[in-house]
Amino acid sequence: AQSVTQLDSQVPVFEEAPVELRCNYSSSVSVYLFWYVQYPNQGLQLLLKYLSGSTLVKGINGFEAEFNKSQTSFHLRKPSVHISDTAEYFCAVSHMKTSYDKVIFGPGTSLSVIP
């Protein structure tokens, strides 16, 4: 079975500062990895995904994430955050081998950007 750990439940950061949101996963098989963002009172929106190939993945809104297989991590980064980045961020994993793609989500990290 897969599981996802997001080590920080809340991350406050000043505007224009860099940020890293940490994600570790556990799986006995190869997986696909995702980051989703949820703005207040909205559904989740896909930020980026890792399927294969380059371990550095670029997504929307200036976010990027790096897949590290040896550390089973998929940390999300942004070099300079904006107020509009305040939201809940979810790391997620999907099993590569199943015939369907049930996605397992982590508990989320609440990013608060301080003016």
Next chain:
Amino acid sequence: DTGVSQDPRHKITKRGQNVTFRCDPISEHNRLYWYRQTLGQGPEFLTYFQNEAQLEKSRLLSDRFSAERPKGSFSTLEIQRTEQGDSAMYLCASSLGQGARDYGYTFGSGTRLTVV
């Protein structure tokens, strides 16, 4: 097409009542998923359809929960004899093809259920 629509946005019900939620996916999406999200947690997978076939329902929380997608288009999630522990946000998502592997999910805004 404006995305995945869920109705109602909010539902308050008394304990013991039945509730039904509707999800209209993006029209060309063949896969549809239901998730439940409680406060401070990530979405928890409930069930999934490929067209009208329900291919995974083992995660439905109890036999009080059921879901249908009769014509492979919209879907309904019903909770019978609601309990206070059912209070949560119920999210619907849809996808194309191989789903998350190719395109990721498109989520609706959810239905927030409060059982009093």
